[in-house]
Amino acid sequence: MKKKTLAIVGGGAVGLSSSIFAQDIAKDINIIVLEKMDRVGKKILATGNGRCNFTNMNASYKNYYGEQEGFSKYFLEQFSSKDAIDFFYKLGVLHLVLENGKVYPYSEQASSILDALRLKIDSCDNIEIKTEFDVKELKKNGNKFYIKSIDGKTVIADKVIFATGGLSSPKLGSDGKGIKILKALGHSCTKLIPSLVQLKTDPQKVKALKGIKITGNLKMYSGDKFLKEEFGEILFTEYGISGPCVFQLSTLFARYNNLIAKIDFMPNFSKKHIIKILKERKEILSYTNMENYFNGLLNKRLGNIIAKNSGIEKLSFNVKDLTKEHIEKMASQIKAYTLNIIDTNGFNNSQVTSGGLSTYEFNEKTLESKLVSGLYCAGEILDVVGDCGGYNLQWAWSSSYVATKSCIKSMQNNRKENI
Ligand SMILES: Cc1cc2nc3c(=O)[nH]c(=O)nc-3n(C[C@H](O)[C@H](O)[C@H](O)COP(=O)(O)OP(=O)(O)OC[C@H]3O[C@@H](n4cnc5c(N)ncnc54)[C@H](O)[C@@H]3O)c2cc1C
Structure with missing residues (x-):
């Protein structure tokens, strides 16, 4: 039987972790990460002043804001800061807790986090990274998604996890185009304002x-x-x-x-x-x-x-x-x-974007779009913003985990139905 394909749009914190979560649960699917920049995870290198404050011991839904109050709660329960620490430990990164519960890699180098993710991905046969794939359009025809790049390439997938971030620090990749692509599919977006700035x-x-x-x-x-x-x-x-x-x-x-x-x-x-x-x-x-x-x-x-x-x-x-x-x-x-x-x-100087795709249009337990079945969103693209101190990356990991798990589960269920 032909292998199913999961396409992950955006090779940032969500995109990279999602590909690892996905292959962990299902070895028998193709996972393709589409990233517009020449390298994945550029923003991760800039986090925490080059040290990557990758979570916070005190992370709770009270540290997050958006139109739908408490939306982050379920996701943080499913994948907590302890889970993030454990996830990176299993990728070879020991953690260091500093002031106010901020957690860094023991090396105090953001590159440790990115390298850990990349090394794991490189070791997985079923994950393919396509860089310089700048997505301009996402369409669904029947059960298949068609993802087109600005230079005419197309990737066809069974399910999509969309994680192109917000508008902050556009030189690192996230310029808000992903939000426009999903608006074209009917999604609405709350007011976008630079935050942590x-x-x-x-x-x-x-x-x-x-x-x-x-x-x-x-x-x-x-x-x-x-x-x-x-x-x-x-x-x-x-x-x-x-x-x-x-x-x-x-x-x-x-x-x-x-x-x-x-x-x-x-x-x-x-x-x-x-x-x-x-x-x-x-x-x-x-x-x-x-x-x-x-x-x-x-x-x-x-x-x-x-x-x-x-x-x-x-x-x-x-x-x-x-x-x-x-x-x-x-x-x-x-x-x-x-x-x-x-x-x-302004967005050029801000670390995160306040506002994003309305969370009311996503399933609050799976992050699947209520408008386009088979499409999932996670991370900063959604209307969830955290305090300064490792909370935003924790949201990236937590939402990535839940969206990926739910998406793979639904791929596996679909397969059973089709046999
Ligand atoms: C300078 C700086 C420091 C920060 N420090 C911290 C910190 O220490 N701790 C913390 O918790 N948070 C920090 N943050 C915030 C944190 O980095 C983000 O919230 C987090 O990276 C969001 O993850 P994401 O995967 O949703 O989006 P991103 O990490 O922004 O990833 C999105 C990816 O999608 C790609 N992309 C965008 N559009 C397209 C397209 N059309 N086609 C293909 N690919 C596309 C982008 O190039 C990018 O690689 C910092 C942010 C900045 C800018």
Whole structure:
């Protein structure tokens, strides 16, 4: 009997893991991975600053967002972070748990993850990788899928797992074309917004701070409503703010209007305590002017801006002349330096895409399309986005596992029916 063919579109985290899951369950099918770039898994090499934060020990559905709340839960239960660690262990990768449950390969090299996947794939006779196969169209005719590339090649398959990612970091391969291809088949897509990315703010409040790096607390609000906070490094740029806690909180931009950031430059001190310190400094530093008032307390340039924003126009202003009102205003600025978030820094700079193909149109236990039978989707192409810290790759592995298992099961059932 002629072997059945599973085509996997996209040779990223989902595509590569899916081919391994598939051959593990069924040795008697052809598995073809179609990748538009000249090599598979380019994005994996860029993950975790070259170290690949491939999962998180604390991964739970609460770390994921999309229109359908809790959609990720079932998939994480089927293939958890422990399963991901075990999967890579069996491919020769030992794991290392670092801060906040982030998991890396022990080598701290992203290439270890990609090499582990590639070595396994190379050892499997029934997996074929076709690179430079840039899919432009997917059609179903009868029980067969016809997958066409931009240069006129066609692959015919019995089932398809579609995993072309989102729109983030297009130079690494995922440019959103896959979403358009599935929209042509009737699927709908939620709003696509860059996530895990730097944030743009009103420029006049950050320009003068450009290049300053501080450790502080970043609180996000939607209007007056407090949303979430993160402690860590914050970098001021020409256009806004960057740094790990900015990336972490950037997912809020996709979900809330009127986003406001408040930076606490001295999170270990209450406002009352800061007022006390500022008053003491008025006495201690009575012999100098405002240019030196924040010396030893805050970054000098930041201190100057805080003074200016508190109504002190000239830095030649004498410290001894500070009023109660000046001190009150400066303490407020130190505890809550307020910035309006006007945009993100775009898909080119973002790590993941918030939004994607509507999960309502996919079976919540198999990831098979409800519109096109035999078509499965997994990974970032779907409307599921995770926090920063290994959660997005965990979603890739979990969704890949379930989609692949379900797809192979249905191929095997179809075969029995046809005998
Ligand atoms: C710089 C950076 C750092 C990151 N760091 C981390 C991290 O440390 N931890 C973490 O959890 N997540 C991280 N992420 C996010 C994570 O890499 C992604 O969420 C994950 O790779 C998504 O997997 P995927 O298989 O769905 O999509 P992708 O990995 O994007 O793979 C999609 C593949 O499909 C191919 N493709 C696209 N269109 C076509 C087409 N038309 N025809 C054929 N092939 C096509 C692409 O070339 C690509 O190879 C990072 C992302 C970036 C950009």
